[in-house]
Amino acid sequence: MNEDHQVTAEETAEGVVLSFEESIYPKDAVFGAAYTLLDRCFVHIDRDGTHLKVRLRVKPGLSIQTDLLAGEFESEALAQAWRREIIRENQSLIEGMTTRAVGGAAGPPGLDDLLDEDLGDLGDAFDDPLGIAVSWEEKYGKGETEASAASDDKAKGSEGGE
Amino acid sequence: MTELQFRKDLYASPAVAVAIEAFSSFADIERETRDDVEIVRLTAKEGEDEVALAGELANYVLGATVDGVASEEAAS
Numbered sequence: 001m002n003e004d005h006q007v008t009a010e011e012t013a014e015g016v017v018l019s020f021e022e023s024i025y026p027k028d029a030v031f032g033a034a035y036t037l038l039d040r041c042f043v044h045i046d047r048d049g050t051h052l053k054v055r056l057r058v059k060p061g062l063s064i065q066t067d068l069l070a071g072e073f074e075s076e077a078l079a080q081a082w083r084r085e086i087i088r089e090n091q092s093l094i095e096g097m098t099t100r101a102v103g104g105a106a107g108p109p110g111l112d113d114l115l116d117e118d119l120g121d122l123g124d125a126f127d128d129p130l131g132i133a134v135s136w137e138e139k140y141g142k143g144e145t146e147a148s149a150a151s152d153d154k155a156k157g158s159e160g161g162e
Numbered sequence: 163m164t165e166l167q168f169r170k171d172l173y174a175s176p177a178v179a180v181a182i183e184a185f186s187s188f189a190d191i192e193r194e195t196r197d198d199v200e201i202v203r204l205t206a207k208e209g210e211d212e213v214a215l216a217g218e219l220a221n222y223v224l225g226a227t228v229d230g231v232a233s234e235e236a237a238s
């Protein structure tokens with residue numbers, strides 16, 4: 001067995017011992033791979049320097065070749081390590097999409113949320129320096145409005161009579 | 163008697179406690195905690211397969227470590 005190898009397998013009387021270089025195969029990846037084999041074999045993990053040693057022993061009553069078991073474990077450990085690497089590389093993207101999804105599920109923003117929102121350069125877009133956005137009642141008063149409305153009605157009536 | 167050793171930097175210590183509790187009706191189990199390792203000594207009760215029990219207990223500790231079940235129980 002060469003210690004320089006990233007993965008080595010050694011058959012024993014009881015089963016097989018796999019050795020993983022921890023810098024390539026993190027602890028979580030090896031444990032994740034072990035988890036998938038718990039129904040078929042007894043698994044024990046130990047550490048030897050920079051290597052994680054995995055002892056696999058087939059459960060009684062099952063006839064599984066140890067080399068197949070070792071191969072399956074190695075493949076699963078590689079898949080687990082690669083999956084964790086992908087997650088690490090795309091962490092910010094995943095978090096961004098999750099935030100958007102959760103934000104969308106919360107429904108449209110309320111009036112208070114909109115008022116509190118920072119509009120940036122659009123902050124002065126709703127200013128009204130010329131007073132255009134003043135309502136009719138506010139500009140002319142209620143009494144004048146009724147008077148002008150009555151005179152309008154009268155004018156319409158006289159137009160209709162002609 | 164069968165002795166199992168679980169390194170503390172690999173296995174969660176609460177997972178060992180949970181496993182011992184789960185298997186206590188099938189075997190007499192002692193636990194010894196050292197600086198870097200948890201040692202579990204197991205003697206199967208009559209009619210039980212000690213080798214199989216030890217293997218299953220080790221699997222249980224591993225599963226509980228991965229699941230984080232042990233840490234949840236410790237928190238509650």
